[in-house]
Amino acid sequence: MPLALASLAFLAAYALRVLAHGLPEAALDLCLAVTLAAWALFAVDYAVRWRLSGQRLGFVRTHWLDTVVLLLPLLRPLRVVKVYEAVQRRHGRPRLALHARVMVYAGLSTALLGFTGALAVYQQEHDAPGATVRTLGDAVWWTCATLATVGYGDVAPVTPLGRLIAVGLMITGLALLGAVTGTFASWLLQVFAREDDEGPPGN
Structure with missing residues (x-):
């Protein structure tokens, strides 16, 4: 706490x-x-x-x-990856509540990371010559497109530090989103494996 x-x-x-x-x-x-x-x-x-x-x-x-x-304290949301790894090591009965907590935590962490990334990019870019990120709204739009791996290209960092932040955001964003999708897939696989072990009703 x-x-x-x-x-x-x-x-x-x-x-x-x-x-x-x-x-x-x-x-x-x-x-x-x-x-x-x-x-x-x-x-x-x-x-x-x-x-x-x-x-x-x-x-x-x-x-x-x-x-x-x-x-880099702004990357603290990335620690959710360790929680995801701990869940991956668990075996036995699939627990939806546990997996759901990891997915919710990872989703919130992604949003938090996106906000901090937008702040950092806005700080570096808003007054740079030739910058396309002029407002916080531009930075948030660019962050959402980056985290979603869409990359429209209409808004992009132009300063060296802004681009370095962008690279870090891409890597960490993929890791957090991977934790969400990986946790859900892991839970589904455990459910299917348990159903296969129990066999059809009446056996």
Whole structure:
């Protein structure tokens, strides 16, 4: 719960700094302080888990996703992939409630990632020369087209950092959407396998 609240605080402070133009300097400093405090909490959590694991550098290799999320906190929704992997390792009776929770969580995480991606692209692009992403609406439209792998091309980043954010959004978006579809497919396969094992009625 503390990390979830810190994530919300991080996102809210970042969104205010990007969208609320004309904020007083004191308000901007407060948003920056909240962002850094949340980031520090993420770092403390990572350091404690690394210390308790006793793996030293092995922890970084086995928990590479946590390392990426620590460096880029806006990618925290990607951690749902670990939940999906845990569900994939479960066997036995197929539990719709468990799979449904993963699908809902992954769907919400995709929406959250899309919003943060739109914020980041808008911050980099809205005042760049020759940019087509001029408003937050343009950024949201581009993000939806990117996450859906449609790619109309009517709106696209032109700055190097904006394009780097786009690449990250493509990769992480595919991973989250894959978690949704993969979880649903896994549940269906478990249901069909269980029906095959039980055989037709009357046997």
